[in-house]
Each structure stands twice: as C-alpha cells, then as structure tokens.
Amino acid sequence: MKHLSFPAFGLLLSTMLTIGCTANRFYTPNTMQLPVLQESGQGSIRGGLSIDGDNTGWEGQAIYSPVRHLGIMASHFGVRYSGTNYNAFFSPFPVNEEFSYTGSSHLTEGGLGGYYGVGPEKEYLLSLFTGFGQGATQNRYTTHPEPQIEEVYNSEWRYQRWFIQPAMTMQYKRLQVGTGLRFAWVSYFDGDINSRVGFQETERIELLETGSPLFLTEMAWSIGWRIRPLVLSLNSTAVVRGKNSLRDLNLASNYVSLTVGLNLHELKRK
Amino acid sequence: MKKLRILLPLFGVLLLAAACNRDADFNYYYYEPEDYALISQYLNLPDRPDNYQSELPKHLSAMGLATRPVDQDKAILGRVLFYDKHLSKDGTVSCASCHRQELAFADDKQVSTGVFNRAGDRNSIALGSVLSFSAYYGTDLFGSSGIPFFWDNRANTASDQNISSMTNPKEMDMTHADIVTAVQTQPYYEPLFRMAFGNGQITSERVSEAIAEFVNAIGSFNSKFDHEAEKSLGYNVYSNLEFNSFSGFTDAENRGKLIYLNNCASCHSPTQGRPPKIKANNGLDAATVDVGVGGITNSSYDMAMFKVPLLRNIALTAPYMHDGRFATLEEVVEHYSSGVQAHQNLSPELLVNGTPRNLNLSAQEKSDLIAFLHTLTDEQLKTDQRYSDPFK
Numbered sequence: 268m269k270h271l272s273f274p275a276f277g278l279l280l281s282t283m284l285t286i287g288c289t290a291n292r293f294y295t296p297n298t299m300q301l302p303v304l305q306e307s308g309q310g311s312i313r314g315g316l317s318i319d320g321d322n323t324g325w326e327g328q329a330i331y332s333p334v335r336h337l338g339i340m341a342s343h344f345g346v347r348y349s350g351t352n353y354n355a356f357f358s359p360f361p362v363n364e365e366f367s368y369t370g371s372s373h374l375t376e377g378g379l380g381g382y383y384g385v386g387p388e389k390e391y392l393l394s395l396f397t398g399f400g401q402g403a404t405q406n407r408y409t410t411h412p413e414p415q416i417e418e419v420y421n422s423e424w425r426y427q428r429w430f431i432q433p434a435m436t437m438q439y440k441r442l443q444v445g446t447g448l449r450f451a452w453v454s455y456f457d458g459d460i461n462s463r464v465g466f467q468e469t470e471r472i473e474l475l476e477t478g479s480p481l482f483l484t485e486m487a488w489s490i491g492w493r494i495r496p497l498v499l500s501l502n503s504t505a506v507v508r509g510k511n512s513l514r515d516l517n518l519a520s521n522y523v524s525l526t527v528g529l530n531l532h533e534l535k536r537k
Numbered sequence: 538m539k540k541l542r543i544l545l546p547l548f549g550v551l552l553l554a555a556a557c558n559r560d561a562d563f564n565y566y567y568y569e570p571e572d573y574a575l576i577s578q579y580l581n582l583p584d585r586p587d588n589y590q591s592e593l594p595k596h597l598s599a600m601g602l603a604t605r606p607v608d609q610d611k612a613i614l615g616r617v618l619f620y621d622k623h624l625s626k627d628g629t630v631s632c633a634s635c636h637r638q639e640l641a642f643a644d645d646k647q648v649s650t651g652v653f654n655r656a657g658d659r660n661s662i663a664l665g666s667v668l669s670f671s672a673y674y675g676t677d678l679f680g681s682s683g684i685p686f687f688w689d690n691r692a693n694t695a696s697d698q699n700i701s702s703m704t705n706p707k708e709m710d711m712t713h714a715d716i717v718t719a720v721q722t723q724p725y726y727e728p729l730f731r732m733a734f735g736n737g738q739i740t741s742e743r744v745s746e747a748i749a750e751f752v753n754a755i756g757s758f759n760s761k762f763d764h765e766a767e768k769s770l771g772y773n774v775y776s777n778l779e780f781n782s783f784s785g786f787t788d789a790e791n792r793g794k795l796i797y798l799n800n801c802a803s804c805h806s807p808t809q810g811r812p813p814k815i816k817a818n819n820g821l822d823a824a825t826v827d828v829g830v831g832g833i834t835n836s837s838y839d840m841a842m843f844k845v846p847l848l849r850n851i852a853l854t855a856p857y858m859h860d861g862r863f864a865t866l867e868e869v870v871e872h873y874s875s876g877v878q879a880h881q882n883l884s885p886e887l888l889v890n891g892t893p894r895n896l897n898l899s900a901q902e903k904s905d906l907i908a909f910l911h912t913l914t915d916e917q918l919k920t921d922q923r924y925s926d927p928f929k
Contacts, residue, residue: 416735424563458563463609463732466588472563479561 293404293475293517294426294453296504297344297374298524299487300328301434301445302394305384306532307335313528315502322348324524331531336381340396345373366410376400376428390438394447397431408464422472424458429480434487443491443498454480471517478516496533500526572728579725580927586613587923591669591756594767600810605671607754610733615751617729618744620926623719624703626652626710632699632748633926635708639919641665641850642755647861651708658707659688659827660861663854664755665918666846670695671753673811684815688843688859691833695749700741713741720744755924757849761785761912762809786912792902793909800873800896803886804845809913816842817884820877820893821858829859842882850918852911866907874898 298315310331317324324346332338349369378398385391405423434447455475462469475481486507491500505521567585568576576582589612591604618624619632635649635657636642643663648656664670676683677694685691686698703709703716711719720726720739727737734743765783782791798807806812816830818841825831831840843859857863863872877883877893887894898906918924 418735455561455563458561460563460565462565462567462585466590469565476561476563 293471294481294483295324295346295372295519296449296451296483296485296506296522297324297326297342298328298502298522298526299432299434299447299449299485299489299504300330300340300342300378300396301436301447301487301489302330302338302340302380302382302396303392303436303438303443303445303530304330304332304338304382304394305389305392307332307337309530309532311498311528311530311532313498313500313526315524315526317346317522317524319523321350322346324522326524326526328526332382336383337379338382338394338396339377339379340398341375341377342400343373343375344402345371347371366408368406368408370404370406372402372404374400374402374426374428376402376430378430378432380432392436392438394434394436395432396434398429400428400430402426402428406464408468420461420464422458422460422464422468424455424460424472424475426456427454428452429454436489438493441493443493443500444489445491446488447486449485449487449504451483451485452480453483474516481516483518491528496530498526498528498530500528502526568728568732572732576725576728579723579929580617581929582613582617582927583922589613589751589754589923591754591758593668593672593756594758594763596763596766596808597668597672597758597810600808602668602672602810604669604756605753607671608733608750610729611747611750612754613751614726614729614733615747615749615754616924617725617927618720618748619751620928621720621723623723624709624711624716624744626715630709632702635661636664638665638921638924638926639853641757641853641915641918642924643854645855647856649708651705652710655707655710659859660856662686662688662844662846663850664752665757665915666849666851666854667755668758668809668847668849669753669756672756674753684812685844689828689830689833690816690844695752696742696745699748699752700745703745716741716744751924757915757918758809759917760809760849760915761790762909763915765912766808787908789905789908790912793905793907794912796898796902796906797909801848804884805848809847809849812845812847814845814884817845817886818842818880818882819858819873820880820883820887821860821862821872823878823880825880827860838882840882841880848910849913850915852914853919866910867903870898870903870906874903 303311310329312329315326315328324344326342326344328340328342330338330340347370349367351367376398377400378396380394380396382392382394385393403423403425405421408420410418429452430449432447432449434445436443436445458472458476460469460472483506485504487502487504489500489502491498501523503521503523506518565585573584586609589607589609593602593604622628622631624631630652635644637644641663642665644661646661648659649661651657667674674684674686675694676685677696683693685693686695692698692701703711704713717739726739730739730743731737733747765785768785769781769783783794786794804812804814804817816839822841825841828840830842831837852866855864855866857869863869874896877887877895879893883893
C-alpha cells in the first residue's frame with residue numbers, strides 16, 4: 268500500500284470521476300463526511316467539486332472535536348444540472364417537443380457524534396455520527412412550442428434529512444481511506460409544482476410526496492492523498508438500497524466528488 | 538467539559554427542530570391563478586386535468602395500432618370548442634349537439650338537426666364507435682392508409698372534417714371569419730389559446746386543430762369485449778379469437794361472437810380494431826338512393842357505397858345506417874338476415890353466386906348476435922370527465 272504512487276492515485280481518481288459523477292433532479296446524496304479525528308482540538312475543513320457533463324456539484328464541510336471522543340460536523344452541499352430531452356411519451360411535456368431543463372438542489376446540515384481510535388498509533392478510527400439538515404430543490408423546464416415562443420414551468424420543494432452514519436477510516440503515511448454507511452430519512456414538504464411539466468414527471472413528484480419520508484441506505488468510500496496539512500480525496504457516496512425504486516423517484520444513485528481538505532491541527536504544528 | 542455543556546444543548550435544539558418533522562404538502566397547479574379564476578367563471582375545468590393520452594389494450598396494440606401523442610393543452614381547448622354553441626350561426630348548435638357523449642358521441646335522430654332546425658343529410662357518425670380516432674383515422678397521421686371521415690369519406694383529416702361541419706349550412710353554418718369572431722368574443726378562450734399555442738392569437742385553423750386534437754384523443758376500449766379479449770387472447774389474437782370462448786361472456790354472448798366472426802367481422806373487424814374495409818354497399822336498396830362515396834369520386838363503382846364503421850358502442854348509437862333507417866339493433870340484424878337487396882355494387886361478402894346472401898338467422902341466433910353486440914358498449918365512455926361538457 269505504501270507503494271501507491273501519486274500517478275496511480277491520479278489515474279484512479281480520473282477514472283472514477285469519469286464513470287461515477289451523477290447528478291439527478293430530485294435527490295442527490297452529498298459526499299459523506301468520514302471523520303479523521305484522534306484528539307480533542309483537532310479539526311478540518313474541506314471543499315469539494317463534482318463535474319459531469321452538464322451537472323456540477325460543490326460542497327463545503329467542517330468537522331471539529333471539542334473534547335476527546337466527541338465531534339461536531341457541518342456541511343453545505345449544492346448541485347446544479349441541466350440538459351435537453353426529446354420524446355413524446357416519456358418527456359415532461361406531453362407533446363412531441365424538445366425541452367430543456369435546469370435545476371438546482373442544496374442541503375445544509377449539522378451533526379454530532381463520537382469517535383474512537385484503535386491501533387498502535389490510533390490509525391484506525393471508528394465513528395458514529397447523527398445529524399439533521401434542511402434543503403431545497405428547484406427544477407425549471409423550458410420548451411418552445413413555436414420558434415418564437417418560450418414557455419417555462421417550475422417545480423420546487425423543500426426537504427429535511429435525518430441521518431445516522433457509522434464509519435471507519437484509516438491513515439497510513441500519505442494515504443487516507445475511509446468507508447461508511449449513512450442511514451437517511453428524507454422528508455419532503457412545501458412543494459409548489461406546475462403540473463404542466465407532464466404526467467410522468469408529476470407522478471414521480473407525487474411518489475416523493477406520498478412516500479415521504481424516504482428511508483435511504485447510502486454507502487460511501489473515500490481515498491485520499493495526504494500532503495500535510497492538505498488532503499486530496501476522491502469520494503463516492505451511493506444510494507445502495509431504498510424503500511422505493513430510485514428510478515421511479517428520479518433519485519441520483521451515486522455522487523462522486525473530488526475534495527481538498529485542510530487539517531487545522533496539522534497547520535498549527537507547522 | 539465546559540464545551541460539552543455548550544454543545545449538547547445546541548444539539549438538543551437541533552433535535553427539537555428535527556422533531557418538528559413536517560408532512561409533505563405539495564401544491565400542484567396547472568393554470569396560472571388569474572387564468573384559472575377567469576376560466577372558472579364559465580367552465581368546469583379541473584385545476585389538474587386528467588391525462589388525455591390513452592393506452593390501447595394489448596390485443597389491439599399487438600395489431601400495430603397505436604394512439605399518437607396528445608397535446609394536452611390543445612385537447613382541453615378542443616374540448617371547450619367542441620361543446621361551445623357560439624360556434625354556430627344561431628348559437629344553438631355545437632359539435633356535441635350531434636355527437637352526444639352519453640350516446641357514444643352519436644345522436645338519436647335519423648338525420649342530425651343543424652342551425653335553425655335545418656335537417657342534415659345523413660345520420661350522425663358516433664365518434665365513440667372507434668377505439669380511438671387517432672389510432673387509425675385520418676391521412677394526416679397515416680398517409681394514404683388513413684381512413685377518411687364522413688359517411689362518404691370526403692374528408693381526409695379530423696381538421697378537414699370539423700371545419701367542414703362548422704361551415705356546412707345544414708350544420709353550423711359559419712364562415713371562417715364567423716368562427717374567429719365567435720371565439721374572440723368569449724373571454725375564456727384567450728388563456729386557453731395561449732396555453733395551447735403559446736400565444737392568444739385565434740384563427741379558424743387553430744380552432745380546427747384544437748377540435749381535431751380533442752376528437753383524436755377520444756378513446757373507447759373499456760367494453761366487456763375488450764376486457765375479455767385482452768384477458769383471453771393476449772397477443773395470440775389472430776389464432777385464438779374464433780376458437781376461444783370468453784370466460785366472462787354468457788353462453789348467448791359467446792354464441793353471438795361466433796355468429797359475428799363468421800358473418801360480420803370480415804367488414805367490421807374481428808377485434809374491433811381497424812376495419813378491414815373503408816367503404817361498402819350493404820344492400821339497403823336495390824337502386825341508388827344516396828350516391829355516397831360515388832358522389833365524391835364520381836365512380837360508378839362507388840355509387841351507394843358508404844363508410845364501414847366499427848361496431849364499438851353500437852348499442853348506444855341508434856338509429857342505424859347512413860340514413861338512420863333502422864331504429865333498433867333488431868331491425869339491423871333482420872336486414873342482414875332476410876333483407877339484403879341486390880344493388881349493383883353490393884359488397885362481395887353479401888353475395889352468393891351473384892345473388893344477395895341473407896344470413897337466415899333463427900330467432901335464437903338473432904338474439905345471441907344482439908347479446909354479443911351489447912358487449913361492445915363502453916359504459917365508462919358515457920361519463921368520462923375528460924370528454925364531458927365543460928360549460929357551467
């Protein structure tokens with residue numbers, strides 16, 4: 268493992284970004300924050316980006332341990348997406364028209380949990396965090412029924428998310444890896460839907476409404492390259508099992524991001 | 538520990554916020570509020586319209602039939618226009634006057650009555666007698682294989698058909714300019730045209746297009762026959778139709794089905810899908826009384842030939858034939874049993890050795906055949922809100 272070189276890491280990173288980045292309209296899992304804390308006073312901040320075609324995601328995250336074995340975390344996540352479609356029966360529009368869509372979603376949340384280091388240098392870290400967040404999703408559909416005419420329809424709603432996440436991370440020299448599960452309950456509320464976006468699209472939104480809160484099991488892994496005090500990481504968070512079909516609900520199944528983190532305690536040492 | 542004393546209450550607040558978990562309560566809207574307020578003064582249109590896009594049962598889709606995509610906004614506009622009596626010269630007649638929903642979009646008169654009580658030339662054709670107008674009607678959809686409109690097949694598209702009726706002096710007696718004026722003066726049309734066409738400009742072509750969209754969206758395939766055919770036949774519709782008794786049919790209905798398949802289906806379709814023939818002479822008269830298709834083509838071979846309709850909802854659409862001469866199904870069956878006349882263009886299916894072929898059905902067979910014809914009725918069509926009169 269110690270022979271893992273930066274070029275190999277770069278190759279793995281670019282490969283994963285190419286195949287993994289997915290942003291969808293109704294729910295996208297943000298990058299799971301996998302704590303790497305060993306002592307009180309330790310903390311880190313990091314920023315992330317995910318670009319896949321017309322989909323762009325970004326996020327900022329922070330974690331801090333005020334007392335030993337206890338951590339707090341906060342994050343903000345946003346994603347924008349756009350595209351075009353053209354299909355009479357399966358498009359949001361019931362007519363044989365091309366339409367374009369743009370949208371965005373954001374989520375701000377905080378959490379609290381505990382961690383416990385094991386190993387000779389506490390290089391293995393087990394953690395359990397829980398938290399709560401709130402966000403919103405907006406979709407905007409544009410069509411041109413005639414060349415000079417533009418029609419725009421919107422659907423938007425807010426949502427809350429509760430989560431519990433057990434995780435395990437490991438640090439070895441320049442390598443930092445982690446994996447975790449996130450059990451999430453996503454509740455939708457305050458929706459304002461223009462049902463002219465089409466029956467199939469509206470039916471999916473109704474499924475969100477009637478199925479709320481959705482219980483989602485998400486799995487994450489992260490591999491990072493440490494250049495103290497920085498950590499460059501490739502992260503993936505995937506919805507591995509949900510109560511409802513992901514496709515029916517128009518949920519993204521996977522989110523891959525590249526993050527740059529700054530370990531604040533390592534900065535102090537310098 | 539001091540930090541803990543601060544952090545834990547903070548997290549408690551977070552939990553309390555989460556505990557106020559809110560139920561999903563989405564607001565769905567189709568019309569802009571001001572548009573809907575205006576429309577609702579005159580019309581009963583649901584704030585969330587039903588889907589006009591129909592799906593065919595598999596025993597029909599397996600035949601290659603398909604409905605075309607429906608433009609929801611144009612269909613809604615077309616529905617309003619279809620029922621609007623402002624579209625007639627004296628304000629007494631709409632399309633729906635001669636195409637009544639409860640009668641499968643036919644009427645109950647021998648020949649239809651137009652403006653100023655003018656009598657029409659022929660019996661009103663039931664729009665609900667087709668599985669879906671768009672499934673096979675009109676050359677705008679299917680080129681030369683499309684089925685034309687009217688008893689004499691003189692219109693190639695649903696638009697041609699409805700503009701012809703609106704401008705026919707015996708029906709609605711409007712000019713194109715009259716149509717535009719009549720629609721422009723009704724305040725509920727501006728938002729409906731804007732939604733359907735992107736702006737509120739009103740033209741007779743748009744009026745015609747919207748009515749055609751509505752008519753093309755009318756689907757009728759929820760009859761007992763359809764349910765049994767789908768259940769019993771599936772995709773083996775061709776091989777099994779004659780040999781399978783439908784489990785949900787009575788004995789009389791199953792016997793009637795066999796009589797129908799052996800004697801009627803070659804013109805009227807075994808599956809109530811696309812009719813095999815688009816015109817025929819069925820021996821109503823020995824001499825030509827009404828030239829029918831021949832009046833359009835000027836061909837002697839087409840004289841006294843008329844459209845061959847599907848028999849969907851036939852029990853609802855009396856009186857029968859192009860001139861409405863038969864008041865009941867019993868009279869129709871009697872015609873084919875004993876009354877076929879030797880017209881020069883008599884359909885080959887009704888000829889045996891050059892003479893008219895009468896079916897010579899027994900009383901039981903006639904009763905069975907009529908029992909089967911009643912299984913073609915789609916009760917749901919009669920009250921389907923999507924096709925109903927929207928005016929208050």
